[in-house]
Amino acid sequence: MLINVERAARMLREYDDYLILSHANPDGDTLGCAYALCGILQKAGKNAKCRCADEIAPRMKYLTDGIKPQEFEHKTIVSVDVADRKLLGSLNEVYGDEVFLAIDHHRSRTEFAEFTLVEPDAAAACELIYEIAETMNVPLDDKIATCLYTGLATDTGCFRFSNTTSRTHYIAAKLMEYNFPYEELNYRLFDMKSKGRVRLEQEIFDKMEFYCDDKIAMVCLTQELMDRHRDSVDSEDFNGLAGMPRKIEGVELGVTIKQKEKDVFKISVRSSEEINASEICEKFDGGGHARAAGCTIEGTLEEVKAALLPELKKAVERID
Amino acid sequence: MLINVERAARMLREYDDYLILSHANPDGDTLGCAYALCGILQKAGKNAKCRCADEIAPRMKYLTDGIKPQEFEHKTIVSVDVADRKLLGSLNEVYGDEVFLAIDHHRSRTEFAEFTLVEPDAAAACELIYEIAETMNVPLDDKIATCLYTGLATDTGCFRFSNTTSRTHYIAAKLMEYNFPYEELNYRLFDMKSKGRVRLEQEIFDKMEFYCDDKIAMVCLTQELMDRHRDSVDSEDFNGLAGMPRKIEGVELGVTIKQKEKDVFKISVRSSEEINASEICEKFDGGGHARAAGCTIEGTLEEVKAALLPELKKAVERID
Numbered sequence: 001m002l003i004n005v006e007r008a009a010r011m012l013r014e015y016d017d018y019l020i021l022s023h024a025n026p027d028g029d030t031l032g033c034a035y036a037l038c039g040i041l042q043k044a045g046k047n048a049k050c051r052c053a054d055e056i057a058p059r060m061k062y063l064t065d066g067i068k069p070q071e072f073e074h075k076t077i078v079s080v081d082v083a084d085r086k087l088l089g090s091l092n093e094v095y096g097d098e099v100f101l102a103i104d105h106h107r108s109r110t111e112f113a114e115f116t117l118v119e120p121d122a123a124a125a126c127e128l129i130y131e132i133a134e135t136m137n138v139p140l141d142d143k144i145a146t147c148l149y150t151g152l153a154t155d156t157g158c159f160r161f162s163n164t165t166s167r168t169h170y171i172a173a174k175l176m177e178y179n180f181p182y183e184e185l186n187y188r189l190f191d192m193k194s195k196g197r198v199r200l201e202q203e204i205f206d207k208m209e210f211y212c213d214d215k216i217a218m219v220c221l222t223q224e225l226m227d228r229h230r231d232s233v234d235s236e237d238f239n240g241l242a243g244m245p246r247k248i249e250g251v252e253l254g255v256t257i258k259q260k261e262k263d264v265f266k267i268s269v270r271s272s273e274e275i276n277a278s279e280i281c282e283k284f285d286g287g288g289h290a291r292a293a294g295c296t297i298e299g300t301l302e303e304v305k306a307a308l309l310p311e312l313k314k315a316v317e318r319i320d
Numbered sequence: 321m322l323i324n325v326e327r328a329a330r331m332l333r334e335y336d337d338y339l340i341l342s343h344a345n346p347d348g349d350t351l352g353c354a355y356a357l358c359g360i361l362q363k364a365g366k367n368a369k370c371r372c373a374d375e376i377a378p379r380m381k382y383l384t385d386g387i388k389p390q391e392f393e394h395k396t397i398v399s400v401d402v403a404d405r406k407l408l409g410s411l412n413e414v415y416g417d418e419v420f421l422a423i424d425h426h427r428s429r430t431e432f433a434e435f436t437l438v439e440p441d442a443a444a445a446c447e448l449i450y451e452i453a454e455t456m457n458v459p460l461d462d463k464i465a466t467c468l469y470t471g472l473a474t475d476t477g478c479f480r481f482s483n484t485t486s487r488t489h490y491i492a493a494k495l496m497e498y499n500f501p502y503e504e505l506n507y508r509l510f511d512m513k514s515k516g517r518v519r520l521e522q523e524i525f526d527k528m529e530f531y532c533d534d535k536i537a538m539v540c541l542t543q544e545l546m547d548r549h550r551d552s553v554d555s556e557d558f559n560g561l562a563g564m565p566r567k568i569e570g571v572e573l574g575v576t577i578k579q580k581e582k583d584v585f586k587i588s589v590r591s592s593e594e595i596n597a598s599e600i601c602e603k604f605d606g607g608g609h610a611r612a613a614g615c616t617i618e619g620t621l622e623e624v625k626a627a628l629l630p631e632l633k634k635a636v637e638r639i640d
Contacts, residue, residue, distance in 0.1 A: 158478050158479060158480055159478060159479045159492070159506075160478055160502075160503065160506040160507070160510065160511075161503055162502070162503040164496070164502070164503075165496060166493045166494070166496035166497050167493070168493075168496075169489045169490070169492040169493035169496055170489070170490070170493040172479070172489040172492075172493075173486045173487070173488075173489035173490040173492075173493060174486070176484070176485060176486040176488075176489055177486050181593070182480075182482070182484070183480065183481055183482040183484075184592075184593055186479075186480040187480075190480065191480075191563075191567050192567060192568075192569050193567055193568060193569060194568070194569040195534075195568055195569070198525055198568065202522050202525070205518055205522070214515075243511075247511050247512060247513055248512075248513065248514070248515055248518065249512050249513060249514040249515070272504075273501065273504055
C-alpha cells in the first residue's frame with residue numbers, strides 16, 4: 001500500500017524495535033538513509049539498528065560513527081533506497097517478505113513491503129528521511145546531518161546531475177546549519193582515487209578509439225584488461241568508468257563496451273543533449289534515459305563494434 | 321565607503337548608464353556577476369553593458385547569451401568580484417580610478433571604489449548579486465539564474481569546498497526554480513577535459529614522487545614539461561594542477577613545484593585536516609590557509625627538493 005510522508009512519520013512514531021535494511025553493494029544514499037533514520041528513531045526513544053548484506057567501503061565507514069549499538073529483538077523492518085527485494089542481496093531470503101515499510105525514490109520498482117513511501121522525483125531517498133524527521137518533529141544533529149548530506153551528494157554527483165532539484169538544495173541548506181566536515185567528505189566521495197584506479201583510467205584513455213572527428217569516443221573493457229588490474233584496484237574502482245569517454249572535450253557520444261562473458265558485451269551509451277542515447281540502444285533491444293542508456297549485444301568484440309558503429313555514426317551525422 | 325546590500329540596491333535603482341567591469345583572466349563568478357547584474361539592471365529599466373580586459377573562455381561563452389547589447393555612454397562604473405584595481409588588467413588604467421561601486425567577497429582587498437559592498441563570508445560574489453536583485457525587487461529569469469548559478473558553482477567547486485554555506489545552497493534552491501541546463505553546465509565546468517589536458521595529467525601522474533609510505537606526493541612542473549605540452553593544451557589547461565597530488569588515496573600532503581624562472585620555483589602545498597600547510601610554507605616565507613598554502617624557493621630543482629623534503633617529512637611524521 002502506498003503512503004505519504006505524514007503517514008510514514010506517524011507509523012514510525014507508533015511502532016518500535018526497528019531493523020533498517022540497506023541494499024546490497026551499498027552506496028552513500030542507502031547507508032545515509034539507514035544511519036540517519038537509525039539516529040532519528042533512537043532520538044525519538046525507539047530501539048533501532050541497521051543491517052546490510054555487504055560490507056561498507058572504507059571511504060564510507062564514517063556514516064556508522066556515533067550510532068549507539070542497541071541489543072534488542074527487532075519487530076519492525078524498514079528498507080531504505082531498495083527498489084526490489086532481490087536488491088537486499090543475501091538478506092532477501094531472511095527478511096525479504098517481512099518488510100513492513102519501504103522508503104524509496106526509484107521510478108521503476110517492484111513492491112514487496114506492506115507499506116511503501118516512494119517519491120520518484122526525490123534526487124535521493126535521503127530527501128524523504130529528512131522530511132520524515134521534520135514531520136516527526138525530531139531535531140537533527142551533526143551526525144544525522146552528515147548521513148543525510150552524504151545521501152544527497154552521492155546520488156546527485158554533488159548536486160551536478162539533472163535529478164538535483166530546488167528541494168535538494170533547500171534540504172542541503174538546512175543540513176549545512178549543522179557542523180560536519182563536508183569538504184573532506186566530498187573529497188573522499190568525489191575526488192580521491194587510488195593509484196590503481198588512476199592507472200586503470202590511463203590505460204582506458206590510451207586505448208580509447210575516436211570516430212567522426214572525435215565526436216564519438218569508445219572504450220572496450222575486456223575481461224583481460226579488467227583481470228590484469230584486479231589485483232591493484234578495489235572492486236568499486238571498476239564503477240563509474242562508463243562516464244569516461246564523454247568527459248573528453250568535443251565528444252558528443254561516449255560508448256563503453258564491457259565484456260560480461262566470452263561473447264557477451266554490455267554497452268553503455270552517454271550522449272550530449274543533441275543525441276538520444278536511448279533511441280540508439282533500443283535498436284539492440286536495450287533502453288534507458290535520453291542521455292544515458294544501455295543494451296547487451298552478443299558476438300565477438302569485433303562483431304559487436306561492427307554492429308554498433310554504423311548506428312553511432314548515423315546519430316552523430318544527424319546533428320551535423 | 322563600505323555599504324550594505326540595501327544601500328547598494330537603492331543606489332543601483334537611483335543611478336543609470338552602467339558599465340560593469342569583471343576582473344582580468346575572468347572566471348565564472350566575475351562573469352556570472354557581470355552578466356546577471358547587467359540583466360537585472362536592464363530589467364529595472366536601466367542601460368547596462370559589461371566589459372572585461374581578457375577574452376571569455378569558450379566553455380563560458382554561454383554566459384553572454386541573451387543579453388541585449390545597448391549603445392550608450394556610460395556614467396556609472398560597477399566592478400564585480402574585483403579585489404584590487406590592478407586585477408582589472410588592461411582596463412585598470414582606463415577605468416581604475418572611476419569605479420563608483422565595487423561588489424566583492426574577497427577577504428583581503430585593496431579599496432579603490434567610491435562605495436564598496438563586500439561580504440567575505442559569501443562563497444561567491446554572485447550571492448550578493450542575488451540579494452541585490454531580491455532587494456531591488458527585480459524578478460529573475462532563466463538567463464539571470466544561469467549566470468548566478470555559474471558563479472556559485474565555479475567558486476565552490478560545485479558546492480564541494482569549505483566556503484559553501486547554508487546561504488549558498490539556499491540561493492541555489494531559489495535559482496533551481498528557473499529553467500536552465502545545470503547538468504550540461506556542470507559537465508562543461510567540472511567534468512570536461514581536453515585530450516591534451518588528459519595527456520598532461522598522465523605525464524604528471526607518471527612522474528609523481530611518493531615519500532613516507534605514500535603519505536607525501538610531489539610533482540614537478542618544469543618549464544621543459546610545460547613547453548612540451550603547450551601546443552596541445554589551452555592556457556587554462558595549466559590551471560588546477562596543484563590539486564592533483566592530494567587526489568591520490570592515502571596522500572596527506574600533496575606538493576606541486578612549478579618552475580617560474582631558471583632557478584625560481586613556486587611551491588603549492590595541499591594537506592589533509594591533520595596537517596597545517598600554512599605552517600610548512602611559513603618556513604620558506606610563504607603562507608596561506610591551513611589546508612592550501614604556498615611559497616617561493618630559489619635554487620636548482622634538486623636544491624629546492626632537498627630544502628622542502630625534510631620539512632614535509634617532519635609534518636607527516638608528527639601525525640603518525
